[in-house]
Amino acid sequence: MLRMETGPDNFSIFLDKTLVLQHSRRRPLFRVGLGQRSPEKCDTSATISSFGSRAVRQWEVIRASPDLIELRFPGLFSLSLARKENATMVMSFSSLGLNIQYFRIRLPVLRKTHFEFCGPDRMIRLKKNQSYAWQTLLRPAHPVSASLLSNGALSASSKYRLAEAVYGMKALITSSNRYIYLSADSAACRHQRRFLFLDTAGLPAELRMGSTATRSETLRRLSIQANPPACKAPDWIHDGLCVELSGGIETATRRLHTLLDNDIHINAILLKDWAGLSGSGRLRRPRWDLQLDNSRYANLQEDAARFRQAEIRTLAYLTPYLDVQSAGYQQAATAKLLVQNDSGEVHVVRTAFGSFAFWDLWKPATQDYLRTHILENMISLGFAGWFADYGSFLPPKNTLLHGLSPAQARLQYPQLWAELTQALTTEGRHGLVGILRAGGAMVNQASLLFCAPPTSSGWQTEGGLADLPRQALSAARSGAGLWFSGIGGSFSKGRKLRTPELLMRWYEMAAFTLFLYNEEAAQPERQLQLWQDKNLMRHCARFTKVFRMLKPYRQELLATWNLGGTTPIQDCASLYPGLRTSVTPRQFMLGPDLLVAPTLQAESSSTTLTLPEDAWVHVWSSREFGGGNISIESPPGYPAVFYRRDSNWAGLLDTIRVQLSEF
Secondary structure, three states, rough: OOEEEOOEEEEEEEEEEEEEEEEEEOOOEEEEEEEOOHHHHHOOOOOHOOOOOOEEOOOOEEEEOOOOOEEEEOOOOOEEEEEEEEEEEEEEEOOOOOOOEEEEEEEEEEOOOEEEEEEOOOOOEEOOOEEEEEHHHOOOHHHHHHHOOOHHEEEEEOOOOOOOOOOOOOOOEOOOOOEEEOOOOOOEEEEEEEEEEEEEOOOOOOOEEEOOOOHHHHHHHOOOOOOOOOOOHHHHOOOOOOEEOOOOHHHHHHHHHHHHHOOOOOEEEEOOOOOEEEEEEOEEEOOOOOOOOOOOOHHHHHHHHHHOOOOOOEEEEEEEEEEEOOOOHHHHHHOOOOOOOOOOOOOOEEEOOEEEEEEEEOHHHHHHHHHHHHHHHHHHEEEEEEEOOEEEEEEOOOOOHHHHHHHHHHHHHHHHHHHHHHHHHHHOOOOOOEEOOOOOOOOOOOOEEEEEOOEOOOOOOOHHHHHHHHHHHHHHOOOOEEEEEOOOOEEEEEEEOOHHHHHHHHHHHOOOOOOOOOOOOOOOHOOHHHHHHHHHHHHHHHHHHHHHHHHHHHHHOOOOOOOOOOEEOOOHHHEEEEEEOOOOOEEEEEEEEEEEOOOOOOOOOOEEEEOOOOOEEEEEOOEOOOEEEEEOOOOOOOEEEEOOOOOOHHHHHHHHHHHHEEE
């Protein structure tokens, strides 16, 4: 039940005898930021205190009952607190007219409490007096963006800080088995003394708080806390490898036949340069446009139809940006469909890769224009879907775009891009698939897959292969159930290029996720590609077969998730109470029956892992193990994978060993 105690200038709210909210005039519960500094000083790294924040001290009680408490903070917002099942309290916010640009809530916490932050792309542990603030949340998270967008003209134009891949906080887990799930554009948090401070860009829509008896139950609760799953991913995503190709139709077809001749099952090809290339020399990227490059793909409609007869779909590559050199730029600029600066001109960013503008996704006219061009033009060419990349940066020093602060606009932009992708996959013909890399709140809708943020082609525990298990688990706790990673990574740091061993280990892990996708990476001519190495292709064929064999198992996991169950990828501790988890996890569960501990270090032939208390069977040797810490041999081709002996899927999982014994 909810209970509210009030005094002359304070109130306290309890959820089943636990203090959850506390307010007084001296220590107000909320602060809001209504003002805005001059546009020249606008910066997404600013904190709430930089924007004329003020304490919210006035309050009125509208209703107070054991199941519902309603409060009004005059002139600012109203707050509704409702007790739901499983001892959960839902806080719903509603604006009373003012545009609140920044919002802070102060929550009481117990002593010696630490927090685990979960977002679609990362998971960190927040200890006492540490902060995960705007500066961290909005920094350039991936060096690929900092390097690719800092060459040439941009380096001389330091007024732009094009940070990449901004994702919103979704959940906090405490060491006392309490959890907070937040629905907001994004959030920052700080733990100081006996309080937790949450900052959001704009008024949050909803905040859920609850507690459980065990950490296992907390993790399970979080996995179903997001929007109700509506996953209708097309069946073909389970049937093989999606490979990224470029270089024109002749080159792409030749590489495709090389893969097919080496017994690799291909279910889709992604033509990243279908609209052409921008830039010159080594500094080239796919052109951001909606028009086909006829010089590279002159008969794409016929070629896509031919691929489709072989059960191979053709996917496009899209971003919410438009190159200035594109044929449709002038028309879009004249129709005011692009983001404008404070002078009323199109906001153009100039880089060594060419100049580009931003589609104004807040305008219905822009949404209609993109719908027409994507559904009528692109789908008619034979595309079965698209990789909706980027969407996660907007010039931070733009003016108050549509009444939003720079931080608000920049955080809403990827969400709008994700919503448009979701709408188009729903409106289009059956079987369309959308792949996102930002806008994680939308990834459990319709047929949207969620690709890990741009990853380094290395073994690093921060942004490399070794970081992927942590990203997978954090994404699951944020509702991104259809998570996968681009095999091989998106970029290389310095002169360290990807190696055959790295790609082999990546395939071993990816075969036990939800989608198999081979990435060419930036500057593909410098990187090792799948079709260039015979042994690598043999290894890829082996684990593509594993992925295909697991199709019925994954389908059951997705069906369970759609009925209100947990996401397919889970933390071992969510299924086995009492199992200790690491801040940097190196293993995960694919459903309740399959445990995967990928090899994440170079030149390693053994893997150390922790098996929960149960009876486990090693996939490759059929040896049985109990719970506890073990070290097992895991040479290339034989990652540490186990299944529950008593699983209903034991027969299928044992077939993997039998069929691949001589592969």
